[in-house]
Amino acid sequence: MDLDRIIKERRSIRKYQLKEIPQELLEEVLETALWAPSGTNKQDWELVVVRGKERDRLLEIVSKSQEYILPYLKKLFPEKIIKISLQVFKNLGGAPVVILVYIPKDVTGYERDLGDQGRYHLEFHRYNWLLSAAALTQNLLLAAYSKGLGTCWMTGPKYVEKEINELLNITDKELVSIVPIGYPDQSPPAPPRKEGVIKWVGF
Ligand SMILES: Cc1cc2nc3c(=O)[nH]c(=O)nc-3n(C[C@H](O)[C@H](O)[C@H](O)COP(=O)(O)O)c2cc1C
Secondary structure, eight states: OOHHHHHHHOOBOOOBOSOOOOHHHHHHHHHHHTTOOOGGGOOOOEEEEEOHHHHHHHHHHHHTTHHHHHHHHHHHSOHHHHHHHHHHHHHGGGOSEEEEEEEEOOOOOOOSSOHHHHHHHHHHHHHHHHHHHHHHHHHHHHHHHHTTOEEOOBOGGGGGHHHHHHHTTOOSEEEEEEEEEEOBSOOOOOOOOOSSOOOOOOO
């Protein structure tokens, strides 16, 4: 499949088949994802891949994030869409494996009136860590899709990050993305993309 199709045809999958992912396939997807670019090539990221009993416990914890996400969804979507959106928080669509993307914990303070350079200097590391982890997450989504697997990039479960980290024994890292992965049990339509977001300069 060519890259253009992979990028455009990948969809967020919120319902998965009860089918295990072969270990080899999972490792191939992760290996490809790790070729993402990173700030100064630091590769300051960590992937935590969860299945089995820990995955079951993780799903229970994630389901608690519904109460935090609901008020936000209510502001954005009609009832029908809210129902579908919440469903994935209940059990991550039944995905057999969940991948969590972590970065080092931010150690900088946040002060006011620093000016653009001062603020950027303060945030430099976290900024680069976050963007690099986002590139890694996108690679993960695309690599999985190219191999017949579905994913959904999720940040909603950040609301229960503390409990997630306790379960996974993570003490010194910040959670960036939660990605359920498995064989899709749905083929959702493509949500439309906005137009008019490109500003051409000097053309
Ligand atoms: C940073 C980020 C956070 C997201 N968080 C969630 C989430 O918490 N729950 C969810 O169901 N989808 C989440 N999504 C998926 C988006 O809703 C989805 O990408 C968007 O609606 C476009 O649909 P598509 O991925 O099928 O093209 C997230 C996507 C991104 C990039």
